[in-house]
Each structure stands twice: as C-alpha cells, then as structure tokens.
Amino acid sequence: MSENHNKHEIYKREGKLYKFSDYTLKRVNEIIERYPEGKQKSALIPLLHIAQEEFGGSLNADIMDYVAGLLSIKPIEVYEVATFYSQFYLDNVGKYVIEICQTGPCLACGGDEMIDYLKTKLGIEAGETTADGIFTLKQVECLGACGYAPVMQVNTCFHENLTKERIDEIIDLYKNQAEKPQSNDEKWVEKFYLRK
Amino acid sequence: MLRLTIDNITVEVEEGTTILNAARKIGGKIVPPAMCYYSKLKGSGGKCRTCLVKIANTSEMDPRPIPKLVPSCSTLVQNGMVVENTISEQVLKERKAITEFLLINHPLDCPVCDQAGECDLQNLSYEHGLEETRYEEERREFAPIDIGEKIKLHMNRCILCYRCVYTAEQIINERVHGVLYRGDKAEISTFVENFVENDFSGNIIDVCPVGALTDRTFRFKSRVWFTNPMDAHRNCEKCSGKVALWMFGDDVYRVTGRKDKYNEVEEFICNECRFEKKKTSDWIIEGPRKINRTSVISQNHYEKLTKQSIINPTEGKTEQQE
Amino acid sequence: MGGKILLEKINIPGIETFDIYRKSGGYSAVEKALKTMTPAEVVEEVRKSGLRGRGGAGFPTGMKWGFIDRKSEKPHYLICNADESEPGTFKDRYLMEHLPHLLIEGMICSAFALEAKTAYIYIRGEFKYLIGILNKALSEAYANGFLGKNILGTSYCLDIYVHPGAGAYICGEETALIESLEGKRGNPRLKPPFPAFFGLYSCPTVVNNVETLAAVTSILNMGGDFYSKLGNGKSTGTKLISACGNINKPGVYEIEMGITVEDFIYSEKYCGGIKGGKNLKAVVPGGSSVPVLPAQLILKTASGQPRLMTYESLAEGGFETGTMLGSGGFIVYDEDQCMVRNTMSFARFYHHESCGQCSPCREGTGWQERLLYRIEHGLGRAKDIDLLADISKHIEGNTICPLGDAAAWPVSSAIRHFRNEFEFHIEHPEIVKNISHGNIDKYRK
Ligand SMILES: Cc1cc2nc3c(=O)[nH]c(=O)nc-3n(C[C@H](O)[C@H](O)[C@H](O)COP(=O)(O)O)c2cc1C
Numbered sequence: 001m002s003e004n005h006n007k008h009e010i011y012k013r014e015g016k017l018y019k020f021s022d023y024t025l026k027r028v029n030e031i032i033e034r035y036p037e038g039k040q041k042s043a044l045i046p047l048l049h050i051a052q053e054e055f056g057g058s059l060n061a062d063i064m065d066y067v068a069g070l071l072s073i074k075p076i077e078v079y080e081v082a083t084f085y086s087q088f089y090l091d092n093v094g095k096y097v098i099e100i101c102q103t104g105p106c107l108a109c110g111g112d113e114m115i116d117y118l119k120t121k122l123g124i125e126a127g128e129t130t131a132d133g134i135f136t137l138k139q140v141e142c143l144g145a146c147g148y149a150p151v152m153q154v155n156t157c158f159h160e161n162l163t164k165e166r167i168d169e170i171i172d173l174y175k176n177q178a179e180k181p182q183s184n185d186e187k188w189v190e191k192f193y194l195r196k
Numbered sequence: 197m198l199r200l201t202i203d204n205i206t207v208e209v210e211e212g213t214t215i216l217n218a219a220r221k222i223g224g225k226i227v228p229p230a231m232c233y234y235s236k237l238k239g240s241g242g243k244c245r246t247c248l249v250k251i252a253n254t255s256e257m258d259p260r261p262i263p264k265l266v267p268s269c270s271t272l273v274q275n276g277m278v279v280e281n282t283i284s285e286q287v288l289k290e291r292k293a294i295t296e297f298l299l300i301n302h303p304l305d306c307p308v309c310d311q312a313g314e315c316d317l318q319n320l321s322y323e324h325g326l327e328e329t330r331y332e333e334e335r336r337e338f339a340p341i342d343i344g345e346k347i348k349l350h351m352n353r354c355i356l357c358y359r360c361v362y363t364a365e366q367i368i369n370e371r372v373h374g375v376l377y378r379g380d381k382a383e384i385s386t387f388v389e390n391f392v393e394n395d396f397s398g399n400i401i402d403v404c405p406v407g408a409l410t411d412r413t414f415r416f417k418s419r420v421w422f423t424n425p426m427d428a429h430r431n432c433e434k435c436s437g438k439v440a441l442w443m444f445g446d447d448v449y450r451v452t453g454r455k456d457k458y459n460e461v462e463e464f465i466c467n468e469c470r471f472e473k474k475k476t477s478d479w480i481i482e483g484p485r486k487i488n489r490t491s492v493i494s495q496n497h498y499e500k501l502t503k504q505s506i507i508n509p510t511e512g513k514t515e516q517q518e
Numbered sequence: 519m520g521g522k523i524l525l526e527k528i529n530i531p532g533i534e535t536f537d538i539y540r541k542s543g544g545y546s547a548v549e550k551a552l553k554t555m556t557p558a559e560v561v562e563e564v565r566k567s568g569l570r571g572r573g574g575a576g577f578p579t580g581m582k583w584g585f586i587d588r589k590s591e592k593p594h595y596l597i598c599n600a601d602e603s604e605p606g607t608f609k610d611r612y613l614m615e616h617l618p619h620l621l622i623e624g625m626i627c628s629a630f631a632l633e634a635k636t637a638y639i640y641i642r643g644e645f646k647y648l649i650g651i652l653n654k655a656l657s658e659a660y661a662n663g664f665l666g667k668n669i670l671g672t673s674y675c676l677d678i679y680v681h682p683g684a685g686a687y688i689c690g691e692e693t694a695l696i697e698s699l700e701g702k703r704g705n706p707r708l709k710p711p712f713p714a715f716f717g718l719y720s721c722p723t724v725v726n727n728v729e730t731l732a733a734v735t736s737i738l739n740m741g742g743d744f745y746s747k748l749g750n751g752k753s754t755g756t757k758l759i760s761a762c763g764n765i766n767k768p769g770v771y772e773i774e775m776g777i778t779v780e781d782f783i784y785s786e787k788y789c790g791g792i793k794g795g796k797n798l799k800a801v802v803p804g805g806s807s808v809p810v811l812p813a814q815l816i817l818k819t820a821s822g823q824p825r826l827m828t829y830e831s832l833a834e835g836g837f838e839t840g841t842m843l844g845s846g847g848f849i850v851y852d853e854d855q856c857m858v859r860n861t862m863s864f865a866r867f868y869h870h871e872s873c874g875q876c877s878p879c880r881e882g883t884g885w886q887e888r889l890l891y892r893i894e895h896g897l898g899r900a901k902d903i904d905l906l907a908d909i910s911k912h913i914e915g916n917t918i919c920p921l922g923d924a925a926a927w928p929v930s931s932a933i934r935h936f937r938n939e940f941e942f943h944i945e946h947p948e949i950v951k952n953i954s955h956g957n958i959d960k961y962r963k
C-alpha cells in the first residue's frame with residue numbers, strides 16, 4: 001500500500017461496535033427529523049460531530065460505518081464527507097485540540113510569534129500531540145475572529161488577543177482541569193437540541 | 197431547432213443540446229477537447245475546463261458576448277448563438293494554461309503507462325501543451341494500489357474527472373469508491389480495503405481518460421500500439437457482448453468496450469466479457485477496428501510527443517512494474 | 519450621518535433575550551408583514567430599499583427574491599448563510615451573538631416573502647458556541663408564537679433550524695452550501711441552473727447572508743423608500759464593517775455607506791488610527807478575496823477624489839487602481855508588514871480551501887502557494903514573479919465557482935502594487951531568510 005493510503009488512523013477498521021447512548025440516540029433521531037422525508041442524509045454532518053465527540057474525539061472506519069447505518073446511506077458517502085471537512089479528525093487527538101490561526105490578519109498582529117511560542121511551550125510541532133495525551137496542536141486558517149487577533153480555539157472555546165502570558169494562563173488552566181470544562185464545552189448534542 | 201455558429205460553421209440542433217454536442221455534430225477540428233464530460237454519464241462535465249469556449253454572441257435576442265469563457269460541455273445552445281473555439285486566441289491561450297495545470301501533478305511516466313497511445317491527456321498535451329514544463333515544485337505522489345482483483349489504481353495519474361464515480365453510481369449501481377479529501381489532496385479511493393467488485397465494475401477502466409484505472413488482466417503489458425483492436429462479439433447474458441479485442445497475433449491481450457472517436461464506449465460491457473474471455477475461440481471476430489482518429493499514435497506523433505511535451509528524460513521517473 | 523440601524527439596540531442589557539428584545543420594539547416587522555402585507559408586497563419593499571447582498575457579491579436582494587420560481591409546486595427554502603469564513607470578516611458572528619432575535623425576525627419576514635415554510639441557518643462549525651445562542655433564541659420565538667404553526671394566528675407556518683458546517687470555507691459559496699446541507703462534500707454546482715429554480719433538494723431556494731436578512735427587519739420597519747435614502751447612490755443603507763489588522767480599535771462598526779475611507783481608518787469613532795502611530799501601508803477592504811490597495815490608492819482614487827466606503831467608490835478604477843467592498847472585512851496593514859508574507863498566507867488559505875473539482879483552481883492554488891512560499895523564504899528566482907502573475911491570471915475566470923477568482927486577485931493585486939517587495943525578497947535571500955516572520959510551517963498537520 002502507498003504512503004497516502006493507510007496514513008491516517010481513520011483507516012483502521014477494528015470491527016469494534018459503536019453505539020450512541022440511548023440519550024444521544026433520541027436526540028439524533030430528532031435531528032434527523034428536521035430534514036424532509038428521504039433527505040435524512042442531510043443530518044450527516046451534525047451526526048459526525050456528535051459521533052466524534054461521543055466516541056473519543058476522532059473518527060475511524062467503524063464509527064463511520066455506524067453513522068452510515070443510522071442514515072441508511074453507503075459507507076463511502078460518509079468517508080467522502082468526513083475527509084472533506086477539516087473539523088473531522090482522522091487521527092487520534094489529545095483531550096484538548098488547540099487550533100491556532102495562521103491567516104494574514106492574525107499574522108499581522110503577531111500570530112506567528114504565538115504559534116512559535118505554543119510549539120516551544122508544548123514541545124510539539126503542528127499536527128502532533130503531547131506525550132501525556134492532553135494537547136494536540138493544529139495550525140488552522142481564519143477562525144472568523146480576526147478583530148481579536150491573534151486567536152486560537154481550544155476545543156470549542158475561543159481564546160482571543162493572545163499574548164505569551166495569556167497562553168501560559170490558558171495552558172495551565174486546561175492542564176489542571178481534570179475534566180473538560182463543561183460550561184464552555186457543552187456537548188454538541190445539547191447545542192443542537194431545540195426546545196420547541 | 198436552434199441555429200448555432202461555431203468557428204464560422206453553422207449547424208442546427210435541437211433545444212437542450214450543449215455546445216460541445218453541437219460541435220460534435222459538425223465534427224473535425226472544431227470540436228473542443230473534453231476530459232471530464234462523458235455523454236453517457238449524467239451530471240458529468242464542467243470540471244476539467246479543457247472544453248472552455250468563447251461566446252461571441254449569446255443569442256439572437258441577446259446579441260452580446262460573454263466576457264468569461266464557458267464550458268461547452270455544460271452550456272446549452274441558444275438560437276443565434278455564435279461560438280469561437282479554435283479561432284479564438286483567448287480560448288487557445290486558456291486551454292494551453294489548463295493543459296499545463298492538468299500536467300503539473302501528473303507523473304512523467306508515459307513510457308511505462310498502460311494508457312500511453314490512447315490517453316486523452318497525452319493527446320491534449322500534444323495539441324495544447326507547452327514545449328516544456330514551467331512547474332518545478334514537488335509533485336503529488338501516490339503509490340499504485342489494487343482496488344479489486346482485476347483493477348489497479350494509479351492515483352498519480354488521475355485528473356479527478358469524476359467519471360469513474362458517476363459510472364459506479366449510474367452503471368454499476370453500487371458505489372464503494374469515491375473522492376476523498378479535498379483540493380489537490382483529493383484522491384480517488386475505496387477508503388478502507390474495500391474492493392470494487394461487481395458485474396460491471398470494469399467499466400470504470402474504460403471511462404478513465406488517463407491511465408489511472410487499468411486492467412490487471414491485461415496480458416504481457418504490451419504497448420497499446422503493438423496490438424490491433426478488432427471488433428468482436430459473443431452471446432452474453434449480462435451485456436450486449438459487443439467488444440473490442442486488443443490482439444497481438446492470435447492472442448487476446450485485452451478486452452474493452454468499443455470506443456468511438458471521442459474515446460467514449462459505444463456500450464458498457466460486463467466483467468465476464470472483459471476479464472474472463474481471453475481466448476480467440478471465445479469470440480466471433482468481425483474485423484479490424486479503425487484506430488481513434490485523434491490518437492497521437494494514429495498520427496505517428498508518439499515519438500515526438502514522448503521526447504518534447506511530456507517526457508523529460510532527466511526527470512522522468514519510471515515506476516516499478518509488477 | 520451615522521445613525522445605527524442594525525446595531526441600534528445592541529447596548530440594551532439583555533437584548534439577546536426574547537423579552538427584552540420584544541419590549542424594545544422587536545418583532546414588530548413580523549407583525550407588520552404577516553398581518554398587513556402580502557408576500558409580494560414584502561418583496562417589493564425590499565426591492566425599493568435597494569438593499570444589496572451583504573455576503574460579498576452585492577447582488578440586489580429584491581431582484582434575487584424576484585427570481586424565485588413561484589409557479590413551482592415544490593416547497594421553497596430560505597437559507598441563512600452564516601458560514602462566515604472569509605479572512606478579515608467577523609461581522610455575522612457579532613450580530614448573531616448579540617442580536618440573535620434580529621436575525622430570526624428578519625428570517626421570518628424573508629421566509630414569508632418567499633413563501634418558504636422551512637428555513638435553515640447554515641453556520642460554520644467553528645462557531646459552535648453560537649449554535650447554543652441561536653437555538654435558545656429560536657426556542658423563545660417558538661414559545662412566543664413567532665415560529666411554528668399559524669404564526670400570530672395567521673395561516674403562515676415556519677420552522678427554522680440551525681445546521682452546522684465542519685470547517686470548509688467553500689461552503690460559504692451558495693451552491694456548495696446547499697450541497698453541504700444535503701449531507702455531501704462542499705463541491706459547488708455548475709450554474710445555471712440557479713438555486714432560485716433548483717436549490718436545496720432541487721427546490722426553489724434563496725441563500726442570503728446573515729446581515730442581509732437582519733437588514734430586512736429594518737427595511738420593513740422604516741419602509742423601503744426611507745432605507746433607500748440612507749447611504750450613497752446605489753449603496754443604500756448601512757453596512758457592518760469588521761475592522762482588523764494594525765489599528766487602534768479593531769471591531770465591528772456599522773457605518774452609513776458614503777463616509778470616507780480616511781474617516782473610517784483615522785476617526786476615533788471607528789478604527790482610531792494606526793497602532794503605535796505608524797504609517798498606513800495597505801488595506802484589503804472587503805475580506806481577503808478582494809484586491810489589496812496601497813495607502814495612497816485606498817485613501818484617494820486614481821483621479822484624486824477621496825475614496826468612500828461604498829460599493830462604487832471602492833471599485834472605482836477597476837482592478838488597476840481600485841478594489842471591492844466585498845464582505846466588509848477591512849484589513850489594515852502598517853508600514854512594517856510584509857506584503858509577500860501576507861500574500862503567501864492568503865494563497866495558502868485558498869489552496870487549503872479549494873474543493874478540488876476544477877483543474878485551474880485545484881492545481882493553480884497549490885502552485886501559487888509553493889511559489890510564494892519559496893519567494894518568502896528566500897528561495898525565489900527572478901522569473902518566479904512573472905510566472906506567479908501568469909498562473910493567477912489563468913486561474914481567474916476559468917473556474918466553476920468564484921473561489922478561483924478569489925484566490926487569484928490577492929496575488930495579482932499584490933504583485934501589481936507591491937512588486938518591489940517581491941523583487942526585494944528575490945534579490946536579498948540572505949536577509950529575508952533571517953527575518954523571523956518566515957517562521958511559518960509550510961503545511962499544517
Ligand atoms: C468561496 C466563496 C465563499 C463565500 N463565503 C460566504 C460566506 O461565508 N458568507 C456569505 O454570506 N456569503 C459567502 N459567499 C457568497 C455567497 O455565495 C452568496 O453570494 C451569498 O450568501 C448570497 O447572500 P447575499 O446576497 O445576502 O449576500 C461566498 C462566496 C464564495 C464564492
């Protein structure tokens with residue numbers, strides 16, 4: 001096999017059975033019902049978000065096959081979509097994924113120094129995870145917060161106007177947090193829940 | 197009927213005809229090259245942009261030019277439309293650029309490619325390519341993989357025309373391969389070790405305009421131009437049984453669909469005919485097939501092409517054959 | 519000059535809740551539309567207002583609505599484009615965070631005008647925290663009878679749902695957005711057919727930007743004629759500008775169209791001048807896609823007139839000496855910024871975001887980035903600048919969707935106006951190599 005195929009952990013199929021909790025499944029069905037009959041494939045992206053979160057932060061072939069089954073679509077339709085969108089992670093990630101912006105407006109405000117600082121501080125390069133499994137660092141494109149540059153996002157929480165001191169504080173905060181901070185980081189499935 | 201003029205030649209076509217198909221009705225030199233459109237595949241076209249033409253006059257009602265070039269494969273004819281293809285400097289210039297774009301990530305491995313001699317990209321670059329490449333950066337690299345017992349994928353050579361994807365959806369009715377990732381990282385793949393196995397799966401080889409999908413049962417891996425294509429048929433329960441046999445002496449090297457002058461198969465054939473029937477006695481041979489009019493080999497241009505446009509001997513990488 | 523319309527009530531504490539929003543006069547546009555107007559009258563009001571799409575293309579909204587296929591038996595859809603991913607643009611996020619009900623109110627009026635019974639808000643996946651805010655506001659609107667069945671006792675019914683993307687700028691393009699909403703890869707469709715005929719699920723569909731839909735609320739409240747008198751010429755009304763880069767007061771500002779660029783950059787009311795008292799070098803006034811202009815051309819047109827914040831004035835001079843208002847992402851660069859590095863970062867952005875369907879964009883954006891990467895890192899050759907300009911010229915205009923153009927314009931304009939900086943990089947590799955700003959990884963991941 002080539003260097004490209006099999007390069008991601010996503011290619012692993014261990015034959016493990018994944019299943020949403022009953023609670024999630026109920027919400028998932030509500031989401032599917034938002035789309036017209038026969039158009040349940042529309043729920044694919046929301047479902048992949050939920051699956052990624054519920055099953056450990058990244059996707060693999062078993063998870064995607066499970067999602068395909070829920071929506072009665074072909075597995076390849078899920079693979080095509082999961083690999084297209086950059087928020088779906090194909091490799092294992094740490095507990096916190098730090099996405100730091102590397103686009104023009106952030107660079108103009110010192111974003112490159114912050115990127116370098118983070119790398120040194122965590123001792124990893126972009127795309128890598130710290131040995132303790134806590135942080136994964138990614139350099140990403142514009143996060144839509146350019147006025148508050150430099151910007152990074154940790155899981156779903158924005159951290160803006162970064163300085164080296166701010167970064168120290170933020171990293172400490174997450175390091176000392178045994179659990180994911182719930183206030184900022186409610187589950188996707190809750191966010192999606194529309195209380196009519 | 198609608199009246200359309202292409203390169204000063206006027207033709208009448210039915211409503212709903214694309215510019216490309218109108219041009220094919222006229223035939224000859226004025227037909228724009230098409231690397232992604234395939235008349236038998238719904239939804240194909242629009243992607244490669246080699247068929248771009250200039251609209252000098254939109255219609256009788258709206259006698260204005262369109263500033264941007266349009267894809268002739270997916271633009272409908274309007275009455276009184278005036279189109280410029282080979283007589284437009286702009287079209288030829290942009291087509292050259294697009295040919296260059298298609299080649300920058302294409303490997304320089306024509307000497308070892310199964311498709312050489314019947315490759316649309318080779319033909320395109322002969323007609324529209326630059327003398328030498330201006331691209332000196334790194335190329336995309338993929339190793340070849342098997343995506344089935346009978347089919348090999350050289351992703352390096354793929355131009356992402358999506359034809360094989362449409363074929364899987366519309367002809368094979370069962371799709372286990374598709375386009376993964378995006379941008380220039382996009383690749384054709386089955387993703388996990390899924391195999392494309394189905395009675396009609398072999399057709400993805402025929403629709404592929406380049407040597408990205410090839411027949412693993414192609415015996416002796418001969419250059420195509422050493423083999424003689426013959427029209428042949430057999431009684432087949434699954435398909436029409438009408439095929440082209442690629443023969444060398446009395447040996448059947450390869451079986452494909454019968455391709456017309458635009459390199460499209462006349463009919464899709466089944467895997468049994470394509471992969472299993474490699475004896476002359478399996479077939480009723482009708483006679484020699486005329487070689488594709490546009491092919492570089494038919495015009496004895498292959499040597500020239502290999503030397504100048506595509507193959508740069510100092511850079512040329514050859515790939516391990518199995 | 520300068521009355522706020524969209525952001526008029528932003529400082530009222532609790533305005534993000536239904537009760538406060540309603541108490542401060544909110545949802546009166548819905549009452550007016552549903553109880554006293556026909557859908558056609560709402561469209562006419564918006565047409566009269568001269569409102570132009572705020573998502574970047576500036577297409578007249580009333581005209582776009584006029585195209586919708588009313589003869590079709592199929593359901594109609596309204597989609598709010600909240601994908602906001604164009605570098606420099608962060609206005610929609612601000613609006614949704616602080617005034618979610620303003621958007622919902624505008625969407626109800628717009629959906630009514632289009633006779634749509636279902637509407638979706640397609641929001642970029644990175645804005646997950648906003649989904650909670652929007653869903654809370656939607657729930658309140660349902661609870662108070664402004665959404666759901668028989669709104670305000672009329673026969674009109676409407677459901678609005680929030681749908682997340684997952685990290686793909688291209689899904690801001692309306693047909694890619696529709697594909698994505700159908701659960702597919704974000705590959706833009708060929709046009710025609712246009713979404714007004716074959717949109718979501720092959721049904722008549724209108725896609726509008728967040729700010730456009732929010733502005734519909736104001737238009738119905740004040741009347742289309744009145745709105746059309748605000749602003750300047752064909753640039754009617756107010757526009758949210760998200761200002762960033764090297765300025766003293768970055769943020770989102772609502773301006774009446776027609777103030778001067780100089781006023782916007784230097785007055786205390788807006789950007790408050792260049793940070794650290796430095797000089798202005800360049801501005802990208804409409805999000806990363808639009809051409810960059812050097813200081814002298816952004817402040818004054820080539821003919822010496824003061825440049826105004828309007829669609830027309832910013833475009834004056836064509837691409838030779840002008841640019842575009844685009845999405846209103848106003849990026850300011852001071853004298854110390856490296857234009858080659860900035861251009862490289864934009865080229866990398868478009869390379870990363872190309873969907874890969876059509877060859878000029880798929881192959882050309884990568885080529886642009888690689889060349890720029892070399893130039894920026896002191897590995898450029900004299901011929902590279904012309905080659906780069908040539909590549910961008912051949913991407914432009916030859917692609918399926920406008921992302922190709924968007925990828926080409928920042929590059930071609932940077933070479934046009936800042937060629938000397940490119941030449942400097944090539945002539946002084948030892949200097950540019952040692953400047954720390956080169957310290958960006960070629961490829962992420
Ligand atoms: C590559 C690309 C990205 C776009 N991104 C956005 C976006 O993030 N938000 C948006 O409102 N419009 C975006 N647009 C414009 C939309 O295609 C469309 O014109 C707009 O949503 C129409 O709404 P409007 O008429 O209200 O502006 C983008 C266009 C292109 C070509």
Ligand code: SF4
Nearest residue numbers: 354355357358360404
């Ligand atoms: S493998 Fe061949 S048919 Fe399939 S997309 Fe690539 S070039 Fe086209």
Ligand code: SF4
Nearest residue numbers: 873875876879917919
């Ligand atoms: S221009 Fe780029 S983004 Fe748009 S369709 Fe073509 S490849 Fe995709």
Ligand code: FES
Nearest residue numbers: 101106142143146
């Ligand atoms: S450029 Fe960093 S958030 Fe936009």
Ligand code: FES
Nearest residue numbers: 233242244245269
């Ligand atoms: S054949 Fe028309 S774009 Fe490819």
